[in-house]
Amino acid sequence: MPAFPAILVTGLSGSGKSTALRVFEDLGYFCVDGLPAGMLPKLAEMFQPKTSQHRGLVLGMDLRQSDFIQEWEEANQQLLKMGIDLNILFLECRTDTLVTRYATTRRLHPLESTTLGLEQALEKEKEVLAPIRDAADLVLDTTDYSIHDLRRILQEKWTEVETDAKGMRVRVVTFGFKYGVPLEADMVFDLRFLPNPYFEKELRQLCGKDAAVADYVLKTEPGKTFIKKYTNFMTYLLPLYAEEGRHRITLAIGCTGGHHRSVAVAEHLYKQLRQEGYSTTIEHRHLELG
Numbered sequence: 451m452p453a454f455p456a457i458l459v460t461g462l463s464g465s466g467k468s469t470a471l472r473v474f475e476d477l478g479y480f481c482v483d484g485l486p487a488g489m490l491p492k493l494a495e496m497f498q499p500k501t502s503q504h505r506g507l508v509l510g511m512d513l514r515q516s517d518f519i520q521e522w523e524e525a526n527q528q529l530l531k532m533g534i535d536l537n538i539l540f541l542e543c544r545t546d547t548l549v550t551r552y553a554t555t556r557r558l559h560p561l562e563s564t565t566l567g568l569e570q571a572l573e574k575e576k577e578v579l580a581p582i583r584d585a586a587d588l589v590l591d592t593t594d595y596s597i598h599d600l601r602r603i604l605q606e607k608w609t610e611v612e613t614d615a616k617g618m619r620v621r622v623v624t625f626g627f628k629y630g631v632p633l634e635a636d637m638v639f640d641l642r643f644l645p646n647p648y649f650e651k652e653l654r655q656l657c658g659k660d661a662a663v664a665d666y667v668l669k670t671e672p673g674k675t676f677i678k679k680y681t682n683f684m685t686y687l688l689p690l691y692a693e694e695g696r697h698r699i700t701l702a703i704g705c706t707g708g709h710h711r712s713v714a715v716a717e718h719l720y721k722q723l724r725q726e727g728y729s730t731t732i733e734h735r736h737l738e739l740g
Contacts, residue, residue: 455479455506456494456534460582461541462575463559464548466592466600467510470541473604474508483510487521491528509536513560513575522582540579540586544593544633545572587619587698591634594735607731618688619698619729624658624716626708626736635702639680639715644673647710657737658713667714677715681722688728708736 457479459470468483475481485493490509497507511518529536543551552559552568561571583589588607592600623632631638647653647663656663667673684701691699703719705711713734720732 456529456536457506457508458536458538459508459510459541460512460538460579462543462548462572462579463512464551464555465541465543466590466595466597467512467541469597469600470539470604471508471510473601474608477605477608478503478505479508480504480506481508481510485509485511487511487518487525490525491532494529494532494534513578519578519581538582538586538588540583540589542576542583542589542591542634544591545569547593548572588621588731589634589698589700591632593633594629603733607733618692618696620688620723620731621698621700622716622720622723622730622732623700623702624708624712624732624734624737625702625704626706626712626739627704628707629736629739631704632700632702632735634700636699638702638704641703641705641711641715644676644705644711644715645670646706648707653710656710658710658715658734659717663710664714664717667711668718673715677718680715681719684719684723685726688723708734708739713737 457474459467459474461467471481471483480497482493493509494507511522526536549568549572559568559571559575561574562568563571566574590600590603595603623635625632627640627642644667647656647666650666653663653666658664658667668677688699701719703712703716716732716734720730723730
């Protein structure tokens with residue numbers, strides 16, 4: 451059990467790390483960016499939450515140091531010995547969007563050189579950071595986020611994330627197939643077979659969070675039988691993943707627009723998984739586009 455909340459913010463360059471750190475700073479965390487990995491244990495040792503006004507420690511790290519991964523692995527082992535288990539937030543983004551962002555800011559990628567172009571540098575970065583991504587407690591794809599979207603989502607999510615939770619962490623993401631499937635999904639569920647509230651005039655302007663829509667989707671067939679079997683399936687499946695050492699999973703639940711059916715089902719599943727004791731977060735990615 452960590453003596454205080456400790457969070458590592460990392461990911462692909464250009465995916466929003468600086469914005470994330472500002473969000474955590476606003477939430478009352480002590481934030482340090484660009485610290486060499488080897489100095490993490492020393493900083494954690496110096497941080498005294500009992501005499502500090504800060505809620506915890508947030509560290510921003512990237513590939514600006516050439517031996518980042520090796521130093522990170524050594525530092526993480528030292529932190530574990532100190533009883534500090536870092537909660538890792540990994541930010542990523544689609545390559546074409548990252549290229550556009552770099553073109554807009556006119557900044558160089560940390561790995562870019564005379565022999566390595568921007569797209570090659572981005573692919574190299576993904577390869578190098580893969581071990582940290584695999585160990586992350588929360589992976590966020592910021593492709594469709596503005597700066598304001600990322601700020602809002604992090605503020606909403608981090609109040610839900612239990613930094614001292616153990617075992618499987620579940621992230622539920624709803625989406626609309628017309629806008630694209632989330633790239634980070636481990637499982638994708640297509641709900642377009644369920645009755646669509648969009649075609650009911652009195653329900654069209656509502657969303658899956660509204661009771662009338664949820665009842666329409668889940669309290670009539672086939673939704674009534676589906677939600678029971680789907681919830682039972684997930685509560686059966688998740689412990690099997692956990693036994694194999696899996697500590698996080700992203701479930702993407704989609705319908706046509708990501709506004710009615712997927713939201714209703716996801717909200718129901720989210721509540722059930724929380725009752726089962728899973729550290730669960732939920733994101734309605736395309737709800738405001740409906």
